[in-house]
Amino acid sequence: MGELGTDGAPVDAAAIGAVAAPSGPNGSATIEVVDLAKSFGDLQAVRGVSFSVAAGETFGFLGPNGAGKSTTISMLCTLLRPSSGVARVAGHDVATHQGEVRKHIGLVFQDTTLDDYLTAEENLRFHAELYGIPHEQAAPRLRAVMEMVGLWERRGGLVRTFSGGMKRRLEIARGLLHSPRVLFLDEPTVGLDPQTRSHIWGYINELRRREAITMFLTTHYMDEAEHCDRIAIIDEGRIVVIDTPEALKASVGRDRVRLRTADDEGAIAALRDRFGLEASMSEGEVTFYVAAGEQFVPRLFAELGVAISSVSIARPTLDDVFMTYTGRTIRDAEASASERNAASVWMRAARR
Amino acid sequence: MTEVVLGEKKVPHRAAPAAVRVAGGTVRDDLRAVRVVWKRELIRFGRNRMRIVTSLVQPILFLFVLGTGLSAMLSRGVPVAGHVNFRTFIFPGVVAMTILFTSIFSAVSIVWDREFGFLREMLVAPVRRGALVAGKCAGGATVATIQATIMLALAGLVGIPYNPVLLLSLFGMMLLAAFAITAFGTALASRMAQVESFQVVMQFVVLPLFFLSGALFALRNLPGWLTVLTKLDPMTYVVDPMRRTVFEYVPAPPAVRHVFDVPVSWGSWVVPIGLELALVAVFGIAMLAVAISNFAKTD
Numbered sequence: 285m286g287e288l289g290t291d292g293a294p295v296d297a298a299a300i301g302a303v304a305a306p307s308g309p310n311g312s313a314t315i316e317v318v319d320l321a322k323s324f325g326d327l328q329a330v331r332g333v334s335f336s337v338a339a340g341e342t343f344g345f346l347g348p349n350g351a352g353k354s355t356t357i358s359m360l361c362t363l364l365r366p367s368s369g370v371a372r373v374a375g376h377d378v379a380t381h382q383g384e385v386r387k388h389i390g391l392v393f394q395d396t397t398l399d400d401y402l403t404a405e406e407n408l409r410f411h412a413e414l415y416g417i418p419h420e421q422a423a424p425r426l427r428a429v430m431e432m433v434g435l436w437e438r439r440g441g442l443v444r445t446f447s448g449g450m451k452r453r454l455e456i457a458r459g460l461l462h463s464p465r466v467l468f469l470d471e472p473t474v475g476l477d478p479q480t481r482s483h484i485w486g487y488i489n490e491l492r493r494r495e496a497i498t499m500f501l502t503t504h505y506m507d508e509a510e511h512c513d514r515i516a517i518i519d520e521g522r523i524v525v526i527d528t529p530e531a532l533k534a535s536v537g538r539d540r541v542r543l544r545t546a547d548d549e550g551a552i553a554a555l556r557d558r559f560g561l562e563a564s565m566s567e568g569e570v571t572f573y574v575a576a577g578e579q580f581v582p583r584l585f586a587e588l589g590v591a592i593s594s595v596s597i598a599r600p601t602l603d604d605v606f607m608t609y610t611g612r613t614i615r616d617a618e619a620s621a622s623e624r625n626a627a628s629v630w631m632r633a634a635r636r
Numbered sequence: 637m638t639e640v641v642l643g644e645k646k647v648p649h650r651a652a653p654a655a656v657r658v659a660g661g662t663v664r665d666d667l668r669a670v671r672v673v674w675k676r677e678l679i680r681f682g683r684n685r686m687r688i689v690t691s692l693v694q695p696i697l698f699l700f701v702l703g704t705g706l707s708a709m710l711s712r713g714v715p716v717a718g719h720v721n722f723r724t725f726i727f728p729g730v731v732a733m734t735i736l737f738t739s740i741f742s743a744v745s746i747v748w749d750r751e752f753g754f755l756r757e758m759l760v761a762p763v764r765r766g767a768l769v770a771g772k773c774a775g776g777a778t779v780a781t782i783q784a785t786i787m788l789a790l791a792g793l794v795g796i797p798y799n800p801v802l803l804l805s806l807f808g809m810m811l812l813a814a815f816a817i818t819a820f821g822t823a824l825a826s827r828m829a830q831v832e833s834f835q836v837v838m839q840f841v842v843l844p845l846f847f848l849s850g851a852l853f854a855l856r857n858l859p860g861w862l863t864v865l866t867k868l869d870p871m872t873y874v875v876d877p878m879r880r881t882v883f884e885y886v887p888a889p890p891a892v893r894h895v896f897d898v899p900v901s902w903g904s905w906v907v908p909i910g911l912e913l914a915l916v917a918v919f920g921i922a923m924l925a926v927a928i929s930n931f932a933k934t935d
Contacts, residue, residue, distance in 0.1 A: 361760055365934045382934075386762040387658045397753035401680050413672035414761040416665040421656040458757075463655035495655075 313372075314339045314466055314498040315360065320369035321521075322355050329355040331521035332369060337500060337514075339465075342492055344512035345502040346602065348617035352521040353502035354394070357470050360500065361391055374465045387415070390459030394471035396451050400444035404435055404454050407443060408461055415462040429457040432494075433487055449480035456487060460495070467491075469501035473508060485511055504614060506602040515602070517609055519617060524609045529602060536600035536608045539577030541584075543570040546591040554588050566613050573604070658762065666767040673758070673768055677742065677775025681782075688783070691738055695730045695787055699723060699794070702852075703730075720888045723794040725896040728878035729851025731787050731806070735814050736871060738783045740842050742776030743821025747828045765931040769822060773924060776818030777811065784810045795886060802885040806878055812913060813874040816920025820870075823923045826930035845871045854898040867902065870919045873912040876900040880909060 315337035322330040330352040337343040345353045358364040360373055362382040371378045374388035391397075398407050408430065412422040430436040433453035443451065452472065459467055472488065473481040489511065491497065501512070509515050509529065516526040525532065545551040551570050555561045563572035574580050577597040585592060598604070606614050681687070703723035710722055749755040758768050788806060792798055824837055848862075849871030858866065866872055876899060883897040899906045 362934070363756065363760060383661060383762050386760055389760075391756075391760055393753065393756065395753050397757040399676065399680075399754050400752070401683055402676065406676075406679065410672055410676055411757070411761075413668050414758065414763060415658050416662075416668055416762075417656045417658060425656045461656075462658045 313337065314341075314374055315343070315500060316370075316372040317356075317360070318370045320356065320359060320371050321367050322352075322359060322364060323367045328521055330359070333516075333518070333521075333523045334369075335516055335523060335526055337466075337498060339498055340496045342499040342501070342511065342513045344509045344515045345500070345518055346504070346506070346509040346515050346606070347502075347518035348504055348614045350618065351518045353504075353518060354470055356518075357468055357500070357502055361389060361468055362386055387462075388465040390462065390464035390467045392452070392455045392459045392467070392469045392472050394474045396455065398443045398451055398454060398458075401442065403440050403442055404430070404446070405439040407454065408458055411458050411461050417462055425461060425463070429460050432460075432490070433457045447480075449476055449483060452476065452480075452484055453487060456484070456491075460491070460497075463495075464497070466498045466500060469499065471502055471504070473503070473505065481505075481508075504618070506606070506614065509602050517606055519606075519610045525605075532602065532605040533600045536573070536604050538573040538575045538600065540598045540600065540604050540607075541572055541574055541577050541580070542566075542596045542598075543584075543592055544594040545570060546593065551588060551590040551592075554590055558587055558589075559583075566607070567615065571607075573608070661762070666764050669761070669763040669767040670771040670774060673771025674775040674778065677772070677779060681779045691734070691741070691783060692786060694737070695734045696790075698733065698852075699727065699730045699787075699790070702726075703794070720795045720886055720892055720896075722896075724796060724882070724886060725854075725879070726852055727791065727794045727796060728806075728882050729849065729875050731784050731810065732813065732849065732851055732871060732875045732878060733846055734784045734787050735780045735810055735874070736817055736842060736846055738780035739776050739814050739817035740821040740824075740837070742779050743772070743818045744825050744828070744834050744837060746772060746822060746825040747831055747834060750829070751831050759931075766928045769924065769928045769931055773815060773818045773822055773927075776821065777814040780814035780818065781807075781811050784814065796882055797885055799885050802881065805881050809874070809878050809881070809913065812916055812920070816870070816874075816916045816923065819920045819923035819927060822927040823930065826927050845869055848872070849875045850900070851875050854896070855900055856898050867900070870916065872900060873907075873915045876907075877909045877912045 313336040315335075317336065318334050319332045320330060320334070321328070321332045333352075333356060335343075345356065347353050355364065359366050360371055360378060362378050362385050366379055373385045376384040376388070378385050399410070402410065405426070408426050409422075412426060417425065427436060430439055433456055435450065435454055435457065438446075438450070443454065446454065456469075456472070459469075469488070473484050476484065485508065488499070488501075492499065503509055512529065514526060514528050515532060517524045517532075527535070543551060548565060548570050552563045552565075555563045555570075555572060559574075561572045561574060563570050565571070581595055581597065584595070603613065606612075606617075610617060700723070703726050707722035746755065749758075759765070761768075785807065788803065788810070791803075796802075824841065828834075828837070848866045848869040850866060851871070855863070855866045855872065855876075880897065880899055883893065888896070900912070901907060
């Protein structure tokens with residue numbers, strides 16, 4: 285799915301911006317971002333990001349909490365005004381043509397934005413009225429999106445009686461109700477149990493198949509990022525790298541080896557001196573990358589000179605990609621991000 | 637867009653839902669938005685029966701407990717003509733109180749909307765912020781007027797006749813007051829980030845507005861500082877026209893009128909009812925403008 289332009293990407297004439305699309309001759313950029321930045325006082329939440337998303341593409345922003353993902357999405361959704369830089373969504377500038385942008389985007393936020401005291405159907409009706417959907421189109425469309433997320437039977441239920449997963453599905457249905465060109469999903473599965481998470485991804489993937497919609501999503505779950513056509517890894521307000529999940533994993537090229545040893549310091553020193561490998565401590569284990577890990581392990585036991593209590597070898601995952609490009613795991617990055625108190629950025633964004 | 641034909645690899649199992657058109661920017665769209673925001677307030681109000689009942693407890697206590705108690709205490713100094721007594725006097729004040737508390741509560745529910753995220757659903761919609769604020773104010777005003785109308789139905793118990801002209805006049809004033817106070821509350825809510833601020837608003841804004849309005853006592857023979865404060869209170873110009881209108885229809889001897897029917901004056905000039913209502917209207921419109929401009933800002 286990486287090169288949409290070559291396999292018959294949907295071309296929506298109105299969506300073609302003035303800027304040439306990045307992904308191929310037939311592609312058209314639905315989201316164009318150039319040097320976008322946002323500061324809150326001294327805190328630089330987003331420090332100049334540039335990327336573009338082709339029509340029909342599913343684009344993921346992957347990074348730890350506090351990396352600037354939510355701030356970026358809030359700017360693209362016109363909820364925050366950029367401090368500098370330009371962003372165009374569905375062909376309209378988010379700073380100067382907010383109304384046009386809002387017409388063409390659907391949103392699913394990480395925390396619920398439903399009215400608990402209304403029924404599922406009333407929440408969607410409210411949305412249809414607010415978006416000025418013609419009456420004769422509203423009813424069939426409402427039914428279609430509710431059936432898609434499997435909530436049509438529950439349409440008369442008050443939202444406050446719904447589980448977290450049902451609420452998220454209802455939000456996805458609502459985000460699609462007005463046929464947006466771009467669906468923004470900010471941490472669509474955060475706070476849900478693994479089974480519900482996989483259901484939500486089932487709906488999102490079906491959506492990609494059925495409606496040629498552009499999706500922009502943020503996540504800090506590595507496994508979820510693999511559902512995307514392309515991923516931007518964001519850390520401390522900057523984009524570190526953008527590519528397809530496959531290409532990113534291939535770029536790491538090496539297997540990840542984790543060791544538990546009797547003497548971690550000694551092991552790291554020995555790896556450097558005897559094998560020329562840079563190892564580091566990550567989540568309590570000595571971690572390093574090496575090509576053809578299985579063949580390396582016998583040598584390791586023979587020559588390391590430090591007692592090894594366990595070894596694990598893994599093919600590169602997006603976790604490793606993050607590690608390779610930022611020098612730390614996403615969990616370690618989150619720990620330092622919370623020190624920067626970047627959570628308050630999202631709080632401020634959310635309050636608006 | 638669903639109407640776009642995709643390559644073979646994307647053939648859907650079922651027909652995709654038909655894409656819909658999003659209107660936007662026209663006056664008709666904004667009116668639809670006003671209407672649906674208004675309707676949501678009414679649905680929520682109708683679903684919360686406990687709120688309807690509980691918010692009537694306080695005015696009824698004021699009217700029948702405080703009113704009866706003070707009436708008994710005052711009965712030596714104050715002439716009583718039939719059912720016309722202190723309760724009759726405070727009745728318009730208690731109706732105004734119902735409007736004040738219900739309107740502020742409705743308006744401040746925006747802070748809950750913010751806390752629970754629903755405000756964002758509204759703020760990202762392609763409608764003018766003014767339409768959202770207007771819908772919210774219309775909803776709050778309607779709810780407050782309904783509550784006040786329930787109180788108005790008790791008029792006969794305090795010696796006020798069910799005269800259609802009187803009731804209609806009072807109804808009109810209630811509607812105006814409910815709109816103005818909801819707009820005021822919305823302007824306050826536009827600057828409130830936390831639910832906890834609600835208590836602050838109650839203590840520092842709502843209660844002073846109520847006590848200074850002359851709802852419970854005549855604004856006469858007061859010390860200078862209190863006189864000034866009462867004349868600055870917009871609620872004063874809500875209570876006074878209602879009370880003067882009530883006393884136009886209450887059969888009471890001059891001695892009773894002398895105590896109870898005391899219109900608000902600036903210096904020695906009695907402020908006409910029309911001017912009082914105009915002040916309330918201007919206040920409401922100004923607050924609406926403040927609320928709209930606050931909500932139109934983007935960080």
